[in-house]
Amino acid sequence: MGIATHPFDALMDITARPKTVFVKGEGSWLWDDTGKRYLDFIQGWAVNCLGHSPDVVADALAAQARLLLSPSPAFYNAPSLKLANALVEHSCFDQVFFANSGAEANEGAIKLARKYGALHRNGAYEIITFEGGFHGRTLATMSASGKKAFEPLFEPKVPGFRKALLNDLASVRRLINSKTVAVMLEPIQGEAGVWPATDQFLSELRALTKEHGLLLIVDEIQTGMGRTGKLFHYEHADIEPDIMTLGKGIGGGVPLAALLATEHASCFEHGDQGGTFNGNPLMCAAGLAVLESIAAPAFLKAAVDAGLFLESELQRLSARHGLGEVRGRGLLLALDLKLPMGASILAQAFEAGVLLNSPQPDALRFMPALNVTRDEIGAMIDCLDAILTKVGAARRVA
Numbered sequence: 001m002g003i004a005t006h007p008f009d010a011l012m013d014i015t016a017r018p019k020t021v022f023v024k025g026e027g028s029w030l031w032d033d034t035g036k037r038y039l040d041f042i043q044g045w046a047v048n049c050l051g052h053s054p055d056v057v058a059d060a061l062a063a064q065a066r067l068l069l070s071p072s073p074a075f076y077n078a079p080s081l082k083l084a085n086a087l088v089e090h091s092c093f094d095q096v097f098f099a100n101s102g103a104e105a106n107e108g109a110i111k112l113a114r115k116y117g118a119l120h121r122n123g124a125y126e127i128i129t130f131e132g133g134f135h136g137r138t139l140a141t142m143s144a145s146g147k148k149a150f151e152p153l154f155e156p157k158v159p160g161f162r163k164a165l166l167n168d169l170a171s172v173r174r175l176i177n178s179k180t181v182a183v184m185l186e187p188i189q190g191e192a193g194v195w196p197a198t199d200q201f202l203s204e205l206r207a208l209t210k211e212h213g214l215l216l217i218v219d220e221i222q223t224g225m226g227r228t229g230k231l232f233h234y235e236h237a238d239i240e241p242d243i244m245t246l247g248k249g250i251g252g253g254v255p256l257a258a259l260l261a262t263e264h265a266s267c268f269e270h271g272d273q274g275g276t277f278n279g280n281p282l283m284c285a286a287g288l289a290v291l292e293s294i295a296a297p298a299f300l301k302a303a304v305d306a307g308l309f310l311e312s313e314l315q316r317l318s319a320r321h322g323l324g325e326v327r328g329r330g331l332l333l334a335l336d337l338k339l340p341m342g343a344s345i346l347a348q349a350f351e352a353g354v355l356l357n358s359p360q361p362d363a364l365r366f367m368p369a370l371n372v373t374r375d376e377i378g379a380m381i382d383c384l385d386a387i388l389t390k391v392g393a394a395r396r397v398a
């Protein structure tokens with residue numbers, strides 16, 4: 001017999017969580033086991049791009065579940081072929097490897113870059129990444145991340161990652177040496193608090209990496225799949241990276257991720273890469289349903305409109321309550337609170353039935369479903385407005 005005395009205690013306590021159990025989701029709404037309803041602007045951490053349990057994903061899963069679950073990664077299956085071909089068709093990349101999580105896709109990107117270095121760059125293996133960057137929680141992806149809190153953890157780190165400063169091309173140039181093989185970044189640093197690379201920086205980075213024969217790797221696990229108003233964020237900067245990773249939104253709520261590479265960079269040989277569930281037909285069937293929905297032109301146009309509306313509403317709120325800037329693009333936005341009151345606002349919003357995220361103590365991040373409605377945005381803004389009014393009144397009294 002185990003020792004758990006409360007149902008929550010049987011799970012490893014890896015983060016602070018409200019003692020609430022969620023049992024049902026639909027679109028922008030979640031229900032807990034007491035029947036309380038929440039308006040969700042977290043959406044599984046920018047995962048549920050079509051909202052909670054969308055019919056297209058549920059139907060694709062149900063149909064595929066009856067047909068074929070796992071033929072083994074040693075054989076081809078139809079959904080993974082269809083999804084790989086659809087991704088290639090909609091991007092600048094030529095080949096795809098499917099993974100089960102963003103971190104695993106990034107591990108694959110790091111391995112692919114090292115393989116490329118071994119084959120084409122005299123064994124070069126260093127990858128330039130960025131302060132503030134987040135690439136996942138495996139040992140290599142934590143080492144690639146530039147998150148301060150990771151620094152003392154799980155030493156020794158995987159070697160070969162040097163950190164530059166976002167939007168500072170000279171800081172990248174200074175780190176390039178004969179051991180460098182790639183530059184890897186998030187087009188918008190999500191976990192750090194929604195800090196965008198400028199389009200100009202991305203374009204200059206592409207030119208710099210080309211000039212030195214380096215691979216450019218974009219981690220679009222958070223920014224990809226329509227999140228910033230284009231199918232992939234790199235399109236905003238009109239560049240073609242060599243490698244891209246996708247996760248989160250690509251499965252619309254199921255664990256699916258992908259590593260994409262151009263023909264030139266796609267250099268794995270037999271035995272270099274694999275995994276039991278990679279390209280699993282069940283997950284790929286969900287991914288295909290998601291991609292087909294998002295790639296429809298009217299869908300992205302509506303998502304762009306929703307993003308602009310949310311941005312303008314947040315700006316209005318900021319002006320009204322004397323807060324800071326609104327950052328980000330599309331439906332990945334942050335509101336600078338100027339003060340470390342994120343946690344307190346989150347808790348009050350949770351009470352009021354609105355789920356918000358605070359990636360940094362002085363910022364709120366908004367990552368609703370891409371098909372969020374104006375009414376839902378309005379309801380979230382009204383709730384936040386009421387909380388900020390209360391917080392402001394408390395501050396004036398204090």
Ligand SMILES: *Cc1c(COP(=O)(O)O)cnc(C)c1O
Pocket residue numbers: 100101102103104106134135136137186190191219220221222247248
């Ligand atoms: C979430 C995230 C990851 C990690 O993905 P997991 O599926 O949690 O492993 C990596 N990079 C970025 C930019 C992310 O937002």
